[in-house]
Amino acid sequence: MTAAAEGEFLIVTGMSGAGRSTAANALEDLGWYVVDNLPPQILRPLLELTDMGGANLPKIAAVVDVRGRNLFDDFPGVARALRDRGGVKVLFLDASDDVLVRRFESVRRPHPLQGDGTLLDGIRTERSRLAPIREAADVLIDTSSLNIHQLATQVSEMFSEEGAARHRLTFLSFGFKYGVPTDVDLVADMRFLPNPFWNEELRDHTGQDAEVRDYVLSRPGAEEFLAAYVQALRPVLEGYQRENKSHSTVAIGCTGGKHRSVAMAEELARRIADAPGVAVNVRHRDLGRE
Secondary structure: OOOHHHOOEEEEEEOOOOOHHHHHHHHHHOOOEEEOOOOHHHHHHHHHHHHHHHHHOOOEEEEOOHHHHHHHHHHHHHHHHHHHHOOEEEEEEEOOHHHHHHHHHHHOOOOOOOOOOOHHHHHHHHHHHHHHHHHHOOEEEEOOOOOHHHHHHHHHHHHOOEOEOOEEEEEEEEEHHHOOOOOOOEEEEOOOOOOHHHOOOOOOOOOOOHHHHHHHHOOOOHHHHHHHHHHHHHHHHHHHHHOOOOEEEEEEEEOOOOOHHHHHHHHHHHHHOOOOOEEEEEEEOOOOOO
């Protein structure tokens, strides 16, 4: 079986300043052959080379972005054709406008598309050009709240070898007070459960501590939700595998992302860990912010 047939050809793209270089470095550390700043027109010949190379070129990642200037205009059509061919996935890195502005200002570099305008002008132009690619991406990572080490870890978790797993599922706990994550597939709200924050004995603990976990899981409605949600997720995960969707993220939220969401995300991961063909991991976005 060729590398392309196994889905080992990855296009890395996204907003300038969102972390493409960090993602590329993480993939390279995992053994991927990474080609940076590749004109979209070269993607097809590179994929054909991957086919011919067989086991000698098992995993290829091509970084494509607006540095290609006019050549980039062909990217949406080229990417669509390659994905229709099969075996090609697109990783899109994004971040909010204000975060991108701060990152460009910190390195004192202009945006590649700002011309005579402002940084924000360049960012908005790029976002408009990339909108159809973002919409069709297989994997979307919003790096607004991630540092380079956290992003590298997330990329490594997503694209490292995991036995025969065909799908990687992440349960992501978060706090609604810090905003709903944008790079997720499903969102569940745990605010229907009593908040341990109002219990002085539990306030300083987290959902990873036994006292909080036992409290949350024993509240009325908790067990009913867990049983029903796991049952609902199983056919979804089976469908993702049939549709060759290799990654998904289920966000579990509560007010501060410290107690209920953490405990429930951990428990959901434990209960769904036996799903066939699925590798499960847990991330806590806002744990430690309070």
